[in-house]
Amino acid sequence: MSLQGWYPLVLARDIAPGTSAGTRVEGKEIVAWRDDKGAAHVWEDRCPHRGMKMSFGFVRGDHIACLYHGWQYDTAGQCRYIPAHPDLDVPKTIKVPTFGVAEAGGMVWGNFDAEGEDAAPHPDLPGDITPLRTVFADCPAALLVERVPFTPLDGIAPEVKATEGRIIEIRLGDVTLIAGIQPVAEREAALHIVAAGNPSNDQMKRLAFWAEQLRRDAEEAAANEKIGEIAA
Amino acid sequence: MKRESVIFTFTGKIVPDSFIAFARHRAARLDLPLALLASDDNSVAVAVDGQADLVDAFDMACSLGPHDCIVLDVERAPASPAIFESRNERMGQ
Numbered sequence: 054m055s056l057q058g059w060y061p062l063v064l065a066r067d068i069a070p071g072t073s074a075g076t077r078v079e080g081k082e083i084v085a086w087r088d089d090k091g092a093a094h095v096w097e098d099r100c101p102h103r104g105m106k107m108s109f110g111f112v113r114g115d116h117i118a119c120l121y122h123g124w125q126y127d128t129a130g131q132c133r134y135i136p137a138h139p140d141l142d143v144p145k146t147i148k149v150p151t152f153g154v155a156e157a158g159g160m161v162w163g164n165f166d167a168e169g170e171d172a173a174p175h176p177d178l179p180g181d182i183t184p185l186r187t188v189f190a191d192c193p194a195a196l197l198v199e200r201v202p203f204t205p206l207d208g209i210a211p212e213v214k215a216t217e218g219r220i221i222e223i224r225l226g227d228v229t230l231i232a233g234i235q236p237v238a239e240r241e242a243a244l245h246i247v248a249a250g251n252p253s254n255d256q257m258k259r260l261a262f263w264a265e266q267l268r269r270d271a272e273e274a275a276a277n278e279k280i281g282e283i284a285a
Numbered sequence: 286m287k288r289e290s291v292i293f294t295f296t297g298k299i300v301p302d303s304f305i306a307f308a309r310h311r312a313a314r315l316d317l318p319l320a321l322l323a324s325d326d327n328s329v330a331v332a333v334d335g336q337a338d339l340v341d342a343f344d345m346a347c348s349l350g351p352h353d354c355i356v357l358d359v360e361r362a363p364a365s366p367a368i369f370e371s372r373n374e375r376m377g378q
Contacts, residue, residue: 101314138338140286140338141286141336141338141339142286142336144315144316144339145316146313146314146315146316147314147315147316
């Protein structure tokens with residue numbers, strides 16, 4: 054499947070400087086990592102040498118090193134150093150494919166269009182947010198979103214408004230949540246959820262439980278759908 | 286790092302089209318110019334030029350070869366850089 058536009062990949066809070074996180078978008082393996090200066094990078098999660106996941110590697114300054122043989126790549130994805138051949142002038146052809154990256158609304162976004170440099174502007178989201186959590190669910194992304202209005206919090210049904218692309222706005226009582234939708238694979242999805250403004254700790258705790266309930270509800274619905282498919 | 290120009294002759298059960306495409310891909314990945322010198326159903330001879338470690342890496346990659354070829358022997362001999370100019374077949378440039 055070809056990937057178009059911007060995809061939320063991870064809550065910005067969840068990648069500290071000097072760390073990496075592996076994820077998938079429609080099954081494509083991606084690494085999001087942050088260098089020690091705080092800049093985020095989104096790459097293919099595969100070392101060109103032996104195919105090891107770069108997300109298993111180590112961030113050292115503005116380089117990420119593959120766990121397997123220690124090949125080091127700079128922020129442009131270019132291999133700069135091969136420990137087994139310290140005197141080698143590494144050719145420019147040894148490079149990890151890199152993608153467009155942006156941070157908006159407390160999330161790290163990746164753009165996988167062929168012309169990443171000329172990609173459409175990333176989602177315009179408010180900066181005044183508090184990150185809640187990411188919910189991973191074993192169900193299609195559309196089903197996870199579909200179940201949001203049917204998962205009440207303290208008896209209040211959420212109001213859902215699709216804003217743009219892969220973003221939904223969820224009104225839950227006096228709190229507004231913004232969620233980025235990540236289609237991880239055909240039957241796997243993630244919602245990266247942030248709260249607008251600065252809700253109290255007690256509110257955040259209740260919202261986190263609500264997100265967990267949403268995951269259970271969506272997975273149950275997906276299981277029932279699958280049983281229906283088998284029965285048919 | 287020291288540079289080398291080497292003629293490799295790979296012999297064994299060779300499917301020439303498949304092996305040549307494989308060798309060209311690996312040479313391009315290693316940023317080595319490649320000149321195809323000869324090929325038949327038993328062998329392929331190519332010349333590459335570049336940093337010694339990259340030439341060794343090419344040797345190793347082609348020793349394994351593509352899935353439909355079995356390389357039984359590899360001969361390695363010095364090449365003249367002029368080979369690449371006369372054949373005008375620089376890969377990965």
